[in-house]
Amino acid sequence: MTPPIEPDPQPSPSGGEPRPHDPGRPASRYLAQGVTVRFGGLVALDDVSLAVEPGQVHGVIGPNGAGKTTLFNVCCGFVKPNAGSLTWDERELNNLHAHDLAGLGIARTLQGVGLFPGMSALENVMTGAGVRSTSGFVSAAFGLPRARRDEQALQERAMQTLSDLGAAHLAPRYPGMLPYPDQKKVALARALVSEPRLLLLDEPAAGLSEGEMDELGDLVQQLTSRMSVLIVEHHMDLVMRICDQITVLDFGQVIARGTPAEVRDDPKVIAAYLGAEVSAGEEIDTAVLESHGTTTKGA
Amino acid sequence: MSTDITTAVPAPPAGPSAMQRLLGLNLVRSLLVSLGVLVVGVLLLESTDAYTNTQLSSLTYFTIAAIGLTALTGLNGQISLGHGALMAVGAYTTALMLDTDSPLPFPVIALAAIVMTSLVGFVVGIGAARLHGPYLAGATLAFAVALPSVALYFKGTFNGEAGLTVISPRPPEWFVSFIDAVSGEFATSSKYVAYLGLFCLVIALFFALNLGRSKIGRHWRAVRDQEVAAEIAGINLGRTRVQAFVISAAYAGLAGAVMAMVVRLAAPTVFTLVLSLSLLTAVVIGGLGSITGAFIGSAVLVFLPPLVTDLSTDAKLSDTQAAQMSPLIYGIVLVLVMLLAPGGVMGTLSMAWRRRRARRQLTATPTKKG
Ligand SMILES: Nc1ncnc2c1ncn2[C@@H]1O[C@H](COP(=O)(O)OP(=O)(O)OP(=O)(O)O)[C@@H](O)[C@H]1O
Numbered sequence A: 001m002t003p004p005i006e007p008d009p010q011p012s013p014s015g016g017e018p019r020p021h022d023p024g025r026p027a028s029r030y031l032a033q034g035v036t037v038r039f040g041g042l043v044a045l046d047d048v049s050l051a052v053e054p055g056q057v058h059g060v061i062g063p064n065g066a067g068k069t070t071l072f073n074v075c076c077g078f079v080k081p082n083a084g085s086l087t088w089d090e091r092e093l094n095n096l097h098a099h100d101l102a103g104l105g106i107a108r109t110l111q112g113v114g115l116f117p118g119m120s121a122l123e124n125v126m127t128g129a130g131v132r133s134t135s136g137f138v139s140a141a142f143g144l145p146r147a148r149r150d151e152q153a154l155q156e157r158a159m160q161t162l163s164d165l166g167a168a169h170l171a172p173r174y175p176g177m178l179p180y181p182d183q184k185k186v187a188l189a190r191a192l193v194s195e196p197r198l199l200l201l202d203e204p205a206a207g208l209s210e211g212e213m214d215e216l217g218d219l220v221q222q223l224t225s226r227m228s229v230l231i232v233e234h235h236m237d238l239v240m241r242i243c244d245q246i247t248v249l250d251f252g253q254v255i256a257r258g259t260p261a262e263v264r265d266d267p268k269v270i271a272a273y274l275g276a277e278v279s280a281g282e283e284i285d286t287a288v289l290e291s292h293g294t295t296t297k298g299a
Numbered sequence B: 001m002s003t004d005i006t007t008a009v010p011a012p013p014a015g016p017s018a019m020q021r022l023l024g025l026n027l028v029r030s031l032l033v034s035l036g037v038l039v040v041g042v043l044l045l046e047s048t049d050a051y052t053n054t055q056l057s058s059l060t061y062f063t064i065a066a067i068g069l070t071a072l073t074g075l076n077g078q079i080s081l082g083h084g085a086l087m088a089v090g091a092y093t094t095a096l097m098l099d100t101d102s103p104l105p106f107p108v109i110a111l112a113a114i115v116m117t118s119l120v121g122f123v124v125g126i127g128a129a130r131l132h133g134p135y136l137a138g139a140t141l142a143f144a145v146a147l148p149s150v151a152l153y154f155k156g157t158f159n160g161e162a163g164l165t166v167i168s169p170r171p172p173e174w175f176v177s178f179i180d181a182v183s184g185e186f187a188t189s190s191k192y193v194a195y196l197g198l199f200c201l202v203i204a205l206f207f208a209l210n211l212g213r214s215k216i217g218r219h220w221r222a223v224r225d226q227e228v229a230a231e232i233a234g235i236n237l238g239r240t241r242v243q244a245f246v247i248s249a250a251y252a253g254l255a256g257a258v259m260a261m262v263v264r265l266a267a268p269t270v271f272t273l274v275l276s277l278s279l280l281t282a283v284v285i286g287g288l289g290s291i292t293g294a295f296i297g298s299a300v301l302v303f304l305p306p307l308v309t310d311l312s313t314d315a316k317l318s319d320t321q322a323a324q325m326s327p328l329i330y331g332i333v334l335v336l337v338m339l340l341a342p343g344g345v346m347g348t349l350s351m352a353w354r355r356r357r358a359r360r361q362l363t364a365t366p367t368k369k370g
């Protein structure tokens, strides 16, 4: 077993290259401790702990069925763990509901895209920041200027977020008419528009070309000046490039954690990914990519 | 994908003119549209005979209910087969409150009908919020079937099968002189009721226009389209669904209040399952979620049956056959809409418009891609 994570909010010293200090730097820490989830007899997560340090990119990897998605669902309140606790911003998240996330400054993208098909891209993005506008039912029903001002501010912010991602031209289009990578951009904008302090990315690179994946990697690294990122991703080269810390799951247990370099050379990780038949010396990312049948290995 | 994420707020665009700003206000736009409907309504009422006036009165309450239902089903994705029963709540409330020597003014009665129906809608909505698709249809259907038995059970209050006769409010002095000034005719009680219906419709329309374009409407659509994403965006699914149901019920309650006065009867036979189904049909024909569609669907509902009956009488069909003709045609129209234009009238139009615009955009800027 790996040692449990110490709960004191010290930034991990091993986290990638140091980032320049700026006043808007994220300072919140997300902590999952001793999380256990059982589905009937199956133990999907067994005493899993992880810490997303402020301003870091934290990757969760592991073979199929390892429990990554389940962990993600626990982190955002979709699955109630049988045991364990979540701490965000030094506050324990008891009885977390998914609709509380936005208010807590946590945003998540869905596996796939999960856009609202009946709304334009702009409205999709506006919905992502809806909880931040404060005008209520009455001002909406009477069409009061206050509601109008709120809507306008929301619309401008959504537009800004879209153009930050180079997707301003998508604003009036409907999701059904957009190519997949554009849909993912809109979905990302919808998550970013609420200016979260923690962003949960669920397989963000799935379905992207190699070039788009590189851009996504750059983007995520830039985001860390404003937020922490927790990412589940199968594309090992992307994970290795952008993550500061990686937690490796296998059969619901944490089998390794550390920097990409540490994890890459961990014999337990290699064993978990390769099973018995492949020798332990082979490079992990090659093997993983082969086992997932992808052809996008970074040169 | 450009990764320039450090830029701050955009430079504000060149300020729109005062006129544009004014028109940009939901309040102003909705007011203009509502006033337009009011003017057209008055013109129609004053230029047609008493029979058509009654039809127009029916159109007002059908449209009010259809607007509420199209919001619930079209914007929020909840189906309801119980809106006829919700209308009954409004109608019985109205009938009971009008049944005194000096009834309260109509706005108070209408408000009471709305409140009562909203309360019932709240209870039904809480149950409905947990259900989907056929289960929701079944539950609201059960509600529609069960509610009339309340009238039968509390026979003392609701007068059982026979129901309550509604005493139409007498037109006040100012109304009589207004009609006299407009058309030189004597204002009958039916005319007064038609005007009340029109006023209720205009007010209902005003709020629906505002809500549909607001954050509230967007959240309703988000819940309809993608529950999980809506929840992550901070929208409380259950609360939003109940909210939509209550608003929709309020519309049904107002519609029921008007209907009670037009039909002059609040009885189980008036608020049958057929009423609920007709409303749903109207909403589907017009196009789910469209207020214009609610008008179109209700118009079909009100004007098609007599038209068909007339035609079949002309075609030398017997009276019975003629009477059976209109439900048949009605069913055929519904089936045709479902088969050929599942988006309804307005859905089909807006889809065509959207496609055309997309095509034009593509041909205009063939290389514009991120
Ligand atoms: N709702 C559920 N009910 C029962 N078992 C579940 C449920 N969700 C997940 N599991 C099981 O829990 C285990 C972990 O699943 P999970 O989806 O978290 O794995 P994963 O690491 O995301 O896998 P993949 O890489 O294939 O996406 C699997 O054995 C899965 O079958």
Ligand SMILES: [Mg+2]
Pocket (backbone or CB within 6 Å): A068, A069, A070
């Ligand atoms: Mg998964």
